[in-house]
Amino acid sequence: MTGKGGRRKPGQFSPEDMDLWRKVTETVEPLPQHASKLKDHAKSEEKHPPEPAISKSVRPKARQQNLKTGTAMERTVKPPATPPLAPIDRKTVQKMVRGRLSIDGKIDLHGMTQNQAYDRLNTYLRGAQARGHRLVLVITGKGSGIAPQLSGYERGVLRRVVPEWLALPEFRYLIVGFEQAHLAHGGTGAFYVRIRRK
Numbered sequence: 001m002t003g004k005g006g007r008r009k010p011g012q013f014s015p016e017d018m019d020l021w022r023k024v025t026e027t028v029e030p031l032p033q034h035a036s037k038l039k040d041h042a043k044s045e046e047k048h049p050p051e052p053a054i055s056k057s058v059r060p061k062a063r064q065q066n067l068k069t070g071t072a073m074e075r076t077v078k079p080p081a082t083p084p085l086a087p088i089d090r091k092t093v094q095k096m097v098r099g100r101l102s103i104d105g106k107i108d109l110h111g112m113t114q115n116q117a118y119d120r121l122n123t124y125l126r127g128a129q130a131r132g133h134r135l136v137l138v139i140t141g142k143g144s145g146i147a148p149q150l151s152g153y154e155r156g157v158l159r160r161v162v163p164e165w166l167a168l169p170e171f172r173y174l175i176v177g178f179e180q181a182h183l184a185h186g187g188t189g190a191f192y193v194r195i196r197r198k
Contacts, residue, residue, distance in 0.1 A: 082169045088179040088192050096135065096192065097182045103192075104133035109158050110141045117158055118165060125174045125195070133195050137181060138162060142189040159189060166193065 013021070095101035107124045109117040121138065128136050143156025165171060166178050174196055181190035 083172050083176075083196065085167060085172060085175075086177040086194075088177050088194055092135075092194075093179065093182055093192065097184050101135065103135050103137050103185075104128065104131075104195075106137035106139060108139040108141075109162070110139065112158070114157065114161060117162070121162070121165065122171070125171065125193070128195050129174050129198050132198075136193050136195060137185055137190055138178075138193050139186055139190045142187075162191060166191070172196075 092101060096103060105124075105128055107121065109120065112120065117140075125136075140158040140162050141156070143159060163178065166175060176194040176196045178191050178193045181187060181192050185192070
């Protein structure tokens with residue numbers, strides 16, 4: 001139908017238009033079924049562009065380097081465990097006093113400065129370990145009888161600092177433990193030291 005002035009209303013077709021439409025639809029082949037999927041895929045790619053491709057030769061190398069770095073870092077960060085100290089038991093001390101267990105060696109630090117005594121003790125204990133000694137006696141002395149305010153030196157400084165040195169990590173790789181000596185071996189002026197096996 002046409003309105004006034006021979007114009008058709010919107011949405012209305014003439015018989016000629018309908019014939020033409022039939023002819024066109026008869027000749028057109030239907031689209032493949034996956035055509036709609038391709039359209040959807042194209043739309044999603046526009047919204048989320050794919051990540052840039054990484055070549056296969058690069059990716060495994062990066063992983064191997066990271067793994068190697070990780071293991072190397074673990075080795076350097078983790079410090080080796082410092083061996084613990086164990087006191088010398090009473091039975092062992094009694095055996096030494098009664099002569100049933102021999103003392104393999106002794107070092108006398110009398111009259112040395114702290115620096116001298118430290119170096120001498122370190123060297124001696126390393127040598128004792130290398131020789132396979134089990135027990136040694138370290139003599140520090142009880143200290144001078146002169147008053148410290150007159151002499152300028154602290155009385156019995158080695159007797160005080162030697163146990164502190166023996167507890168340090170560098171000495172713990174050399175010794176298992178230490179204990180104040182019995183009166184028969186110097187009492188408060190000496191220490192039994194058990195050597196750690198190499």
